[in-house]
Amino acid sequence: MKVFLRLNWFFKERKKEYIIGILMLTIVGILILIPPKIIGYVIDEIGSQTLTVQSLLKWIAIIIAVALAMYVMRYYWRMMIFGSSNYLAKILREKLFRHFTKMSSSFYQERRIGDLMAHATNDVSAVQQTAGGGVLMLFDSIVTGGFVILAMAITIDWRLTLIALIPMPFMALSTSYYGKLLHERFGVAQAAFSDLNDKTQESITGIKVIKTFGQHEEDIDDFTRLSENVVSKNMKVARIDSLFDPTISLIVGISFLLSLGFGAKFIVDGQMTIGDLVAFNTYLGLLVWPMLAFGLLFNILERGLASYDRIQQLLSTPVEIDDKEGALDIRPAGDIVFNVDEFKFPGEQKSSLKNVHFTLKQGQTLGIVGKTGAGKTAILKLLLREFEGYKGEIYFGQHKIDDYKMNRLKEAIGYVPQEHFLFSTTIYNNIAFSNIDASKERVEHVAKLANIHQDILAFSDGYQTIVGERGVSLSGGQKQRISIARALLTNPELLILDDSLSAVDAKTEEAILQALKEERQEATTIITSHRLSAIEHAHLILVLEEGTIVEQGTHEQLMALKGKYYEMYQLQQLERLVEKGGAADE
Structure with missing residues (x-):
């Protein structure tokens, strides 16, 4: 019954509905006693030859x-x-769902999507069954069972009632024991289902990669193994579950035998009529459902408790990054001052950033370059407040970024990540996602800025083209440019392009950057890139190595230093000559 106590908050909220429902159940429990008694009267009237058409119609x-x-x-x-x-x-x-939207990146790094989906589907359904079928079975077994037993004892014979109820305690003991076993095995079965759910989601998402590498047979084998594990774990649940009905049927059958045997003796002794015995056995038949409900109740409650515990464990995970008390409800604007002495990603021993200090004036462009793992993304994650716990301060305008409300900070930042996510809807809806009230003209304008407008018009359905799951029908360059258009639609104070031009050719890259320069003269832009051509025009360029700034300045200043940046630039120029014009847009 623990799960009912834990759901007490909900029962209080829906007190009126449950009181009415239980009252209706009580009335049904009383009404159900009438037909068996009428059957007994009719049989006795038949036996005494006093039954008439009028009395029969009355009973009907x-x-x-x-x-x-x-x-x-x-x-x-x-x-x-x-x-x-x-x-x-x-x-x-x-x-x-609300909790999921508040959680930081580290939350999703530690948990699998399939497991979270299982929480929101199977576990919620199990708890729902507890608040519905569980409540029904609890009160139905008590109310109906109680009224039937009282009717048997008061209106027929209390001695025969006690005799018929002798096997019932064994039912309570056995079903309670089954329930404990069921609780343990159901938790394991749910975990196995989560593994299968996660595998299915991952395989469908990565189906192109799986086929490209010819690993579909191995993936099927892996799926089959997990599926068999789910079947195995659920079979263990079913073995316990299947014990309930036979146990209850056996005990009820013994009760019928006892009532028939002793009832026959009472009739011979003249202490009971045949009609009373028929009515008694009819009442005993009505006890089968309450007893079955009593047994099923343990099944439902144990499933509900296991699932509710899983849900509560998830909901009790603290929100790592949230609005502080009295957070500013204004959209940030102004200079960006980044002063971080040290930052480590959660669970990491090595510093991802160390002594990173720079100031970016409003309207300027910042370029960040460096090898993979140099700390580029770490800077962006801190600006987006996806992680905290760093030593130092980050200002956006006159206030620290954590002084603003999260939603206001997000409004001011347009972020285009390395991994572009498009929804399985139209191109128009994907671009307008960041501002559903935007006009058609505005959507087309940002598409032109991102140099994707002509590509869209070339599609058979234009802006109404369905892009498929995660934009599967588009090339990498097209997905990047749609993502850029989506970020531009909100007219952000700060636009962040996290290596978001890697899949476009040099000519397209130049067109996009020129359009952004003309459109966003008063707004700030941060670009990270492995391709130096994307950040040559920046007002400030940072060269990172192992989380530290090793060089900074304009393109001309860094070239004059003849250091890391100079070496990278010369190498890329040589690669361009070798490639004879660069790679084509994919």
């Missing part, structure tokens, strides 16, 4: 009236109880 009319009343009551308790359980599922899904 009463049964029909009871049936109609039960229909109405059952409709309303289902609306109240099952309707409330659906509302609980809605609340839990919204809580999970």
